[in-house]
Amino acid sequence: MDFALPADLVAYLAELDAFIEREIKPLEAADDNIRFLDHRREWARTDWDAGGLPRAEWEALLGEVRRRADAAGHLRFPLPAEFGGRDGSNLWMAVIREHFAAKGLGLHNDLQNEHSIVANFPQVLMFRDFGTPAQQREFIGGMLDGTRRLPFGLTEPEHGSDATFMETRGVRDGDGWRIDGEKMWTTGMHVATHVMLFARTSGEDGDARGITCFLVPADAPGVKVEEYLWTFNMPTDHPRVSFNGVRVDDGAIFGREGEGLAVAQHFVHENRIRQAASSLGAADYCVRESVAYAKTRKPFGKPLAANQAIQFPLVELATQIEMLRLLIRKTAWEMDAMTKPEVATRLSDKVSMCNYWANRLVCEAADTAMQVHGGIGYSRHKPFEHIYRHHRRYRITEGSEEIQQRKVAAWLFGFAGPGREGG
Missing domain, CATH: 1.20.140.10 (Butyryl-CoA Dehydrogenase, subunit A, domain 3)
Structure with a gap:
């Protein structure tokens, strides 16, 4: 048995370290950006007058980091080559994520925002495996260039781990669907273009089948952010969102009707x-x-x-x-x-x-x-x-x-x- 890391993985860690020293560390030192990482970090990151949301300057800085990482060929590393990635494996990603976190706080990796110069992009693979051709065309490229952002609407005020008991309902309404319910921890709703919204469309409480995932425009009539939940670690982008009489057509169904939990667990x-x-x-x-x-x-x-x-x-x-x-x-x-x-x-x-x-x-x-x-x-x-x-x-x-x-x-x-x- 050989427990040594592959030589090409060790070389890639060195390449990432060099990129951090060359591109990311100078960015941390510029324009007092260190305020987002030193003792002022919670204050600097949080717009307390806007309900505790992340400050625009903080999110813009993270966006610049991602832009640089993407230009250097690192951001999409775990994705298949067809999406501009390097087909990064689970072993490589585990070693990279440990390596980054072991460096301490820095713009290279700030998981409070699920941010890293080597990103995850799980939804890209969801669309590859579950999306219709039209959905793939719209959302895969959109997620990679930042023009499409989709929070995950699964957890509810009264239901978390017991997702099969969700109270959000989707019912047939003419040639489409009407959705009513409420979701919690819909992270990223303040910048969302759509929501991956899970609703029961058939079956009984507790059934694994009968839950459908819908792609709902974030600005659709009936979609309302009720509150942003302040958390142990601020800022917050975790709202409670209500969906009252939201209407979508069949083209909004993501994956197979009634098999949404397969999407959620993908x-x-x-x-x-x-x-x-x-x-x-x-x-x-x-x-x-x-x-x-x-x-x-x-x-x-x-x-x-x-x-x-x-x-x-x-x-x-x-x-x-x-x-x-x-x-x-x-x-x-x-x-x-x-x-x-x-x-x-x-x-x-x-x-x-x-x-x-x-x-x-x-x-x-x-x-x-x-x-x-x-x-x-x-x-x-x-x-x-x-x-x-x-x-x-x-x-x-x-x-x-x-x-x-x-x-x-x-x-x-x-x-x-x-x-x-x-x-």
């Missing part, structure tokens, strides 16, 4: 393994920064690092990081050897293991880093509070850790998966 495993890798990298950053600080800080005349009360928590974190890194890379490597349906039926439990444990680990690492650094660690002059507040959300989103533990348990005890009893 990219879940790729998202989870990449998210896990980011959390792993951020945890590694917290530990390394804490070790460096403990070696230089000398209360009572000796380094903090001489105290086992400081050493042992960091030792445990470092050990978990090493073990989790192997599991994430092994799982990503196995994903690359399977089709997407095979991943769902043969490897889903391992992806969930990686995701929920990494997201929990980074929160523990950030909390420990704050403790090791003392008062300055609690302040916003260090990045640990920001890392904690951002990554804490990952223990809820993309499938809560309880949902993912339930997945692992179902496979472990034979209720689902390859070892299903009676299957």
Whole structure:
């Protein structure tokens, strides 16, 4: 068995590092852009007078970063070559995301906005696999050039993980559909052109079939942003949106009628393994920064690092990081050897293991880093509070850790998966 990273992947990491030093670091230093990353970051990013939305200057800066990354050939890296990408694999993306997060805060990678110089673009692949030719023509190029933006309308005020019980309804109305309901956490609605809106069109509550995905124009009559939900980590672009008497035609159906959950779950495993890798990298950053600080800080005349009360928590974190890194890379490597349906039926439990444990680990690492650094660690002059507040959300989103533990348990005890009893 060879655990060494491929030589061409190592070379690509060096290429990305050189791009960051050449293009991104100077941009951070220009025009006081560092205000978006230093102790002023939450204030600088948030337009408090506009309901807590991201400031236009912040989003424009992220847009400039993406433009530069795209011009350099990095932004679309994981996409197929037909869309201008490099066919980046799950293993490569996991290693890249860990590498970026391990650098700490920077314009190269700011996951509070799901922003990175090597982007994800899951919806492009959704349109490739589920879109009609007309939808592909409109949306794939539009998403790549920024003229089409589509938030995800799945979660509801009374329903999150239990998506099959959603109350939003789509009913036949003449030669089209009428949609009524309400969605939560419709992230990005303030800049949306359309919404990927999920509604029950047939069947009963709890049925996996009977839910349809519609592409609804964001400015359609009956679409209303009710409020933007302020969160643990501001700014917010996460609104509650109502849909009252919204009318669309059959051309708005995305994927097959009644099979919308297949659309919703299309990219879940790729998202989870990449998210896990980011959390792993951020945890590694917290530990390394804490070790460096403990070696230089000398209360009572000796380094903090001489105290086992400081050493042992960091030792445990470092050990978990090493073990989790192997599991994430092994799982990503196995994903690359399977089709997407095979991943769902043969490897889903391992992806969930990686995701929920990494997201929990980074929160523990950030909390420990704050403790090791003392008062300055609690302040916003260090990045640990920001890392904690951002990554804490990952223990809820993309499938809560309880949902993912339930997945692992179902496979472990034979209720689902390859070892299903009676299957």
